[in-house]
Amino acid sequence: MLRQTADAKLIMELNPMSHISEAYRTLKTNIQFSKWDETLRTIVVTSTLAGEGKTTTICNLAISYAKEGKKVLLIDGDMRKPTIHRIFSINNRIGLSNVLANQYTVSEVIRSSSIDNLNILPSGPIPPNPVELLSSPNLTVMLKDIRESYDMILIDTPPILSVADGLIISSLSDGVVLVVQAGKVKRQLIIKSKEKLEYVKAPILGAVLNNKKSKKIETQYYEYNSNLE
Secondary structure, X not given: OOOOOHHHOOHHHHOOOOHHHHHHHHHHHHHHHHOOOOOOOEEEEEEOOOOOXXXXXXXXXXXXXXXXXXXXXXXXXXXXXXXXXXXXXXXXXXXXXXXXXXXXXXHHHOEEOOOOOEEEEOOOOOOOOHHHHHHOHXXXXXXXXXXXXXXXXXXXXXXXXXXXXXXXXXXXXXXXXXXXXXXXXXXXXXXXHHHHHHHOOOOEEEEEEEEXXXXXXXXXXXXXXXXXX
16 A cells, blocks of 8 residues: 555655556556657656645656666756655755756756666755746756756656646646546646646646555555546
C-alpha cells in the first residue's frame, strides 16, 4: 500500500519489484507513447490542489527513467513549499531560485543523488517573488541550456489553482501530467485546472488518478488517463 509517508516516497528504490513500482514504470511507458511523434524531454508533474501526491509521483517517475539508463534531472520548481531536497536528503542552501536571480550558474547548484543517472536541482531559498523570477527570461534560457545535457528533465511545481507558478513552468514544457487524488478534488476544479493549462498552451499529456482503491484487492494504485475531459 502506497501511503504519503517518508518511508514510501521512493518506493521505486526501496521496493522496485512491488506492484506500485510497476505502476510507475507503466506510467513512464504511457508518457513516452502519449506523443509518439514528438520528443518529450521536459515534463512537468503538477496537481490541482496540495496533497494529491504529485511530488511522490515525480520522484518515483524520475527514478524509473534513471533506472532505464537515461540521464535525468529532477527540478524542484516549487519555490514556496519545496520538499524534494528532504526526500533525497540533499542540501537546499542554494538552488533554482539562486539561478533565476543570477546568483549562481545552474551547474553550480545541481546535486547528485544516491541513485545512478539521477541529478537534483533543489528549489533553493524561498524568494519573496517566485512569480517574478519564473517570468524572467532566465528560466527559458536555463531550460534550453540543460536540455543539451539530460535525456529527461522532470519539474515539480506548486498546485495549479494555488498560484501562477505552475502555469508559467508548464507553458515551457514538452508535456504536463496532472496528478489527481481520488475522492479529494471536485470534478469542476480539475476541469478548471485543465482550462488554465490550455489557456497558457501547456501540452497536457494526461492525468494520474492517485490512491484509487481497487474492489478486488485492498490496495492503492495509480491509473493513467491520456484523455482528460
